[in-house]
Amino acid sequence: MSRSWLRRYAAALTFTENVSASWNPGPSIPLEFVLRLTYNMGTMGFREARQRLVRSLLAGNYQHEIREVVEGKNLLDTGEVSPDEVVALLQRCRGDQYDCAPHHAEPAVPVHVFRPVREGEQWYVKAYLLGKDPDGTDAAVFISVHKSGYTYRGRRR
Structure with missing residues (x-):
């Protein structure tokens, strides 16, 4: 995964505490990337x-x-x-x-x-x-x- 790819998706995605169950990031975003972002929400970076x-x-x-x-x-x-x-x-x-x-x-x-x-x-x-x-x-x-x-x-x- 290139850093520019991560930057684009990090800038495009906005997470809230209650993400809608119908929200679908699509097949282009790796599940590992989404899990890492959601797991670290609210914790120090x-x-x-x-x-x-x-x-x-x-x-x-x-x-x-x-x-x-x-x-x-x-x-x-x-x-x-x-x-x-x-x-x-x-x-x-x-x-x-x-x-x-x-x-x-x-x-x-x-x-x-x-x-x-x-x-x-x-x-x-x-x-x-x-x-x-x-x-x-x-x-x-x-x-x-x-x-x-x-x-x-x-x-x-």
């Missing part, structure tokens, strides 16, 4: 999620989700990657390298997934926000920070 995660990292206001196997899955937790490196990864990420899905244990919690590419290698950053602390900074919980194992050859993304 890519830029806001990225900004809030960056602010929490810079303020040192972050935690790591407890998991049985940490090695290789959360390089931020093991100290192999610094918070500044994760900030650089997040700032490198584009909107088409972002997704938001419910947490597996608590569906009401949106989990933000970033897949930036650095030096030809794709990374995987998965986190969620706990909300603001009394001082106004966001608290974040990082689930995963690691290389995805996918490499890009040729043009750099």
